[in-house]
Amino acid sequence: MKDFWQTCVQRLEQDLPSQQISAWIRPLVPLAFDEAQAVLRVSAPNRFKLDWVRKNFAHQIETLATEWYERPVQVVFELAGAGASPAPARSGPAARLGAGPEPGPDDASGQAAPAAPAATRVNSGASAAAVELAHDRSRLNTDLTFDNFVTGKANQLARAAALQVAENPGVSYNPLFLYGGVGLGKTHLIHAIGNALLASGKGARIRYVHADQYVSDVVKAYQRKAFDEFKRYYHSLDLLLIDDIQFFAGKNRTQEEFFYAFEAMVAQRKQIIITSDTYPKELANIDSRLISRFDSGLTVAIEPPELEMRVAILLRKAQTEGVTMPEEVAFFIAKHLRSNVRELEGALRKVSAYARFHGREVLTVDVCKDALKDLLSVSNGQITVENIQKTVADFYKIKVADMYSKRRPANIAMPRQVAMYLAKELTQKSLPEIGDLFGGRDHTTVLHAVRKIADARSKQTELNHALHVLEQTLKG
Numbered sequence: 001m002k003d004f005w006q007t008c009v010q011r012l013e014q015d016l017p018s019q020q021i022s023a024w025i026r027p028l029v030p031l032a033f034d035e036a037q038a039v040l041r042v043s044a045p046n047r048f049k050l051d052w053v054r055k056n057f058a059h060q061i062e063t064l065a066t067e068w069y070e071r072p073v074q075v076v077f078e079l080a081g082a083g084a085s086p087a088p089a090r091s092g093p094a095a096r097l098g099a100g101p102e103p104g105p106d107d108a109s110g111q112a113a114p115a116a117p118a119a120t121r122v123n124s125g126a127s128a129a130a131v132e133l134a135h136d137r138s139r140l141n142t143d144l145t146f147d148n149f150v151t152g153k154a155n156q157l158a159r160a161a162a163l164q165v166a167e168n169p170g171v172s173y174n175p176l177f178l179y180g181g182v183g184l185g186k187t188h189l190i191h192a193i194g195n196a197l198l199a200s201g202k203g204a205r206i207r208y209v210h211a212d213q214y215v216s217d218v219v220k221a222y223q224r225k226a227f228d229e230f231k232r233y234y235h236s237l238d239l240l241l242i243d244d245i246q247f248f249a250g251k252n253r254t255q256e257e258f259f260y261a262f263e264a265m266v267a268q269r270k271q272i273i274i275t276s277d278t279y280p281k282e283l284a285n286i287d288s289r290l291i292s293r294f295d296s297g298l299t300v301a302i303e304p305p306e307l308e309m310r311v312a313i314l315l316r317k318a319q320t321e322g323v324t325m326p327e328e329v330a331f332f333i334a335k336h337l338r339s340n341v342r343e344l345e346g347a348l349r350k351v352s353a354y355a356r357f358h359g360r361e362v363l364t365v366d367v368c369k370d371a372l373k374d375l376l377s378v379s380n381g382q383i384t385v386e387n388i389q390k391t392v393a394d395f396y397k398i399k400v401a402d403m404y405s406k407r408r409p410a411n412i413a414m415p416r417q418v419a420m421y422l423a424k425e426l427t428q429k430s431l432p433e434i435g436d437l438f439g440g441r442d443h444t445t446v447l448h449a450v451r452k453i454a455d456a457r458s459k460q461t462e463l464n465h466a467l468h469v470l471e472q473t474l475k476g
């Protein structure tokens with residue numbers, strides 16, 4: 001086994017940068033090879049490394065072991081003996097390193113973020129502990145990687161751009177602006193970028209922050225009169241991942257601070273990645289100078305996944321969860337649940353819990369029908385006017401009730417007309433029937449809406465794109 005391990009490390013050294021070898025591979029210790037079961041046990045010094053190695057290198061190690069032992073080998077990772085090398089307490093990484101504290105602006109320490117002492121940066125000669133510390137500070141979720149991000153037509157451009165940025169931060173597309181509806185993988189993708197950059201050991205200072213958190217950081221800086229520290233912290237990052245920027249709407253001081261951070265970072269070729277539920281020009285109550293900055297790099301949409309991609313996602317997630325899912329079952333779920341990946345994940349959880357509870361080892365379409373009764377009755381494959389109203393209301397972030405109401409502000413009237421147009425296009429209902437379902441409106445109102453949206457669609461690319469996304473969501 002020792003011979004195998006030596007060879008394994010040598011082979012990995014040919015493929016991986018030396019920082020990764022010293023951060024992740026060298027700390028591993030081969031424990032035993034079980035001849036009968038063909039299982040190789042390897043220990044990792046702490047939980048963080050164990051998770052990381054399992055996620056990122058298990059496959060490579062398993063392939064090498066399979067080659068060496070000339071039969072399929074399973075590699076099992078374990079925590080090193082509890083007493084010998086305890087898993088790190090996440091609350092005090094700096095103390096372990098003996099480095100000075102570097103709280104983010106939202107840390108409970110009550111201090112606004114001072115800039116990091118240079119010594120705690122993760123540089124190319126960094127120790128594994130420094131990589132781990134950088135990870136803690138970055139607020140990245142190690143579960144969200146490129147590896148487990150399923151790609152299809154709906155997200156291939158976004159993924160390609162994300163990979164490019166992860167490889168060349170600050171130089172290719174700055175900012176990278178990713179937008180799309182709820183649960184389509186925007187957050188996943190930006191964590192994947194951060195995780196990839198962190199694992200590359202380039203020494204980048206990375207921070208993931210949800211827009212809401214950034215707003216509350218600004219408020220705290222206000223209260224503590226600590227804007228200088230706040231600025232120093234954010235301006236010192238190499239990669240800032242900021243999620244759901246639409247939450248900046250109407251927060252003027254936040255927008256101002258972000259504008260400074262943006263300018264400072266881009267000028268120094270530091271990478272900024274932004275996600276949003278809509279494209280920059282459509283963002284409401286955001287300063288126009290910010291909007292033009294957002295659009296100055298690369299703006300890419302993530303669209304709802306098409307049927308085959310939804311099936312692939314289900315199969316992949318089922319496999320990860322250790323659930324055996326026949327393809328026809330995946331097709332059944334994917335055909336009925338169309339809007340986003342989060343919904344698919346929920347369905348998978350429901351189905352497997354149901355099967356476990358009822359002692360059904362094999363997932364069948366019948367099990368799914370029972371387990372997902374509630375969900376399926378809402379989206380039973382038929383496109384109904386109710387489905388359209390709900391989908392359009394979700395898309396434009398208005399209340400479903402506004403579809404029937406008499407209110408006429410433009411931000412409601414336009415989505416309502418879009419929904420009427422889609423109702424005419426995608427259902428068999430007549431104009432008067434549609435009018436009835438929209439709060440008893442006259443059929444001429446519906447006709448006007450249908451004509452207006454059809455005409456606007458042919459002239460406005462953005463509206464056409466929105467309609468395309470809505471049609472795809474509704475048709476599946």
Ligand SMILES: Nc1ncnc2c1ncn2[C@@H]1O[C@H](COP(=O)(O)OP(=O)(O)OP(=O)(O)O)[C@@H](O)[C@H]1O
Pocket residue numbers: 144148149150151155180181182183184185186187188189244277313341342345
């Ligand atoms: N292509 C994909 N492959 C695998 N998992 C995915 C994919 N897209 C999304 N997911 C998973 O679906 C869930 C929702 O994705 P995520 O949170 O990234 O969505 P989002 O676009 O950021 O949504 P929101 O706008 O609500 O924040 C996550 O668990 C994510 O891992």
